[in-house]
Amino acid sequence: MIDLFTLDPVSLTAALVDVPSVSHEERPLADMLERALRLIPGVEVLRHENSLVVRTQRGLPQRVVLAGHIDTVPIAENVPCARGVNDQDEDTLFGCGTVDMKSGLAVYLAVFARLANDPALAYDLTLVCYEGEEVAARFNGLGLIHGAHPDWLLGDVALLGEPSGAIIEAGCQGSIRLRVTAHGVRAHSARSWLGKNAMHALAPVISNIAAYEAQEVLVDGCRYHEGLNIVHCESGVATNTIPDEAWLFVNFRFAPNRTQEEALAHMLAVLDLPEGVEYEIDDIVPGARPGLDLPVVRRLVAATGGQVRAKYGWTDVARFSELGIPAVNFGPGDPAYCHKKDEQCPIWMITSVFDTLMTYLQAGETDE
Template sequence: MPHLDLTADPVDLCAALVDVPSVSGDEAPLADALERALREQAPHLELLRSGQAVLARTNLGRERRVLLAGHIDTVPIADNLPSRRDGDLLYGCGTSDMKAGDAVIAHLAATVSDPRHDLTLVFYDCEEVEAARNGLGRIEREHADWLRADLAILGEPTNAGVEAGCQGTLRGEITTRGRRAHSARSWLGRNAVHAAAAVLDRLNTYGARTVDIDGCEYREGLQAVRIVGGVAGNVVPDECVVTVNFRFAPDRTAAAAEQHVREVFDGFEVAVTDLSPGALPGLTAPAAAEFIAATAATPSAKYGWTDVSRFAALGIPAVNYGPGDPNLAHTREEYVDTRQITEATAVLRRFLAR
């Protein structure tokens, strides 16, 4: 089992985490190493193992509780292990998404033994695959009390900035139907692909909202992301499916987002295939406001969906904050600027330590 020194420089700890492969579904070696390290180096923490997730917390009776969470799995390795250093850059699978954030959280877990707030640390599995396997969902079902907090900070890569809440996302299929015919006698049929032009017209003229919530500007978007139609080169198609993706501001509920999409495509056959609610930033909550003050950063809206949505659904204000460039996630050339690891560690220590 690899040895992890949680008290070491978090940059070195990040490299050590990266060098333990943990593709989704195969997190056990890293989870085992984290569990052993926390038991040996952070005796002030209560520990819980849930599948391939490792949880730890203080029970000091503080007025507030802050939860720090990071997934320990990565996408499949792309000839980018072991890690390597090039000046201030640390290369390797998972450096940015999100073992740099995990290193910060694990280091603070071991070195902040008398925090200002009670702490819960969650290192979870299977974030990079289908939502049904996400470790946070299992923890919520089996150990819901471990997810109670006044603020959740998800260590996703944000270039060490604060991204508050997140957009919701809906995928739907808009189907147009026609009548098959031989293309040489097209007047005997009705072309479903041509009928889809009306769907595209509505998308072209769609006016997306921009919404300000807690000083963060969320821009919505409704886009066609796929079109499928036709069965052969000499057949008038009788079915065409336009897949759309609606990224919506978190002031809309999932139900309201679905209703809106159905209204936009009124008169068409609409089937929702995937729907996840957004997360309100909740920056006016006391613990969140204190964190923002500690970062001295101007929060921005999170464009995209992250697991902060799960915490928001539990009524917990949640933000994304971590080292790493999200644009490098899942790439062969993935790296993290180690200066951001140092910066994020200092900011969170300032927020958490007494």
């Protein structure tokens, strides 16, 4: 049993890491969290499959959403959690999910449990603990709630506990992944003129991608670095055979000033697919603008000392953006350690995010 009332966010992080919750296997952790959250007096606890939504109903002027996913990538001999010293001689937690993102989830759980019935709370709170973030978008628990119960997610601002180095990472880039396929005619390589090499048909597309110069785009004061890259490529039948099919995945990470439609049109213009080469959309998700001009977000920025940077990767802030809710990423952990065998999070980042949120959410003055 996880005790949200007695565990500090560091101990809670370690406890969460020690409950394996690889994507598609989140139920044991979801059940455990539901039992713990139902012990908080006066809050509404909702569940959709293996995702939880918990809300205060205090009638406060604005609502802040705290969201974090409960799943991790497959464990790489890095559970249970261990505590030690990192290369910078910092007190550190090591283990699967310490960065992505059980430390952020632990902070949000601890903050919610402590403030849900605190007279000093300045905003009503919604806590979202959702499954399936590390896998295909169709399994994403936040997306499933968005589709089935969008009213559960409503608020004035949303915070995602994704690792951001304990500073605000605003907005996020969008992402498109296309599968580009060329077809040819199989033949013996000794008589290659009788065939048509499918891999060769992709050569101009590969050249176009390799020659592409990615843009740096300033959006609402945040600089986003776009990227267009081949991330997987396959062809071949045998070492003496001309391949009759070749395909690749190409991924475009685009700044949030582009819509999905604009990004796709730009991507196709760059690829300039020759006749006989076709594409299909494997995955497409929108970006999210930073929303730093809103008072409720400005107060959070002030609470962190004004430290803000653009979020390069895609995160679920985009789902809140689609609902018209400004959202930022704010969580402990260096994103560079996500999914690594030596995944690790310094203790000071966990306590820093916790202290900042406690100050922000207990502010004495409401926003304009």
